Amino acid sequence: METRQRQADRTRETKRKLMEATVECLVERGWSGTTTTEVAERAGVSRGAQLHHFRTRGELVAAAVEHVGAESVEVLKRRAVIAAKSTHAVVELIADFHASDLFTAALELWVAARTDPELREQVLELQARLGREVYGLALELLDVDDSKPGVRDAVQATLDLVRGLALANQLADDAKRRAHVVRYWARMLEEQL
């Protein structure tokens, strides 16, 4: 049982390295720059080993998508624990989260998935799951109730807003403007909820 574990661990570790290298590559080089060769090199894994674990590029990326998703949720939850409880702090937390590398990787996937049928399914499913999770977390953090009319729209609009802000932050550093809009939005939201 001990020995069997060793091989399983080795597999898991190799896969993890490959998936993380994929995400890293996505952030640094973008979708088309994320080649199997490049990923293998970054992961410190031979092409053969890579192909052994992920037979196609699609399979590798799909796995990386899952990886991103799981990691995203975990990171957000971890940050939420230590967040201050003012509306502004919560909105800021969510906005900053969407301005991270994780969002950048997700955006690359998102855009690539639009024209790649294989990916599309994967990403749609992931998005639905992740979206629900973030929505629920936002409700919790803002300490509001879904059932009250208007709350749903307000929270959804907030999430759409931060995504828009994150988009604007991709090419140039937009932190200052973002902070401004976040402050404005938090005020609006506070008197709404």
Next chain:
Amino acid sequence: METRQRQADRTRETKRKLMEATVECLVERGWSGTTTTEVAERAGVSRGAQLHHFRTRGELVAAAVEHVGAESVEVLKRRAVIAAKSTHAVVELIADFHASDLFTAALELWVAARTDPELREQVLELQARLGREVYGLALELLDVDDSKPGVRDAVQATLDLVRGLALANQLADDAKRRAHVVRYWARMLEEQL
């Protein structure tokens, strides 16, 4: 003098066909699917002719960026003329505009530009110009004044929001939810301005 014009027209027409094919290809196949060969075929232009007008892929895409930009502004202005004047109608107009193919093409460029230094410059400049234009148009349509405090933030938040909504609309049809959020925000905005 007439004949000279004819050749100039031919050049302009060929270039236009190539640029429009590029945008079309961007929407249908995405960034990495937009190859020079594919574009030439779609435009009904030979590889030689294409290469004559745009020496590199980068040059072609840069030109297409300009094309998208100019067309975007024009389309938005044209639509604005016939728009109803309620806050809701204006927000809807801007939101719908961002849900169009033009935005999709721009998004592909936007994301690709993040990891492509050559493109990055082009797109940054375009974005600045286009952003200002849309901002000004929004002010005009909403019939509000920039100088009044709060207005600037409100309009910027609106634009960020519609970009976020547009993003969500890329993979799946999100029109229904979008309409809902738009209505909500229009109400909020109205009492703000």
Next chain:
DNA sequence: AAACAAACAGTCAAGACTGCTTGTAAATAG
């Protein structure tokens, strides 16, 4: 009309990327 320039067509070589195949060492089963 002759010389020159521009627009365009078609082909080709170099490089890159993906996935397949062959070879080796380690791990697990019997």
Next chain:
DNA sequence: CTATTTACAAGCAGTCTTGACTGTTTGTTT
């Protein structure tokens, strides 16, 4: 302890893409 399976390494073949090169047609100037 042997047989078999699994993890991994390395190289290779096919395809795709880009940009260069050569030749032809069309337009312009003098």
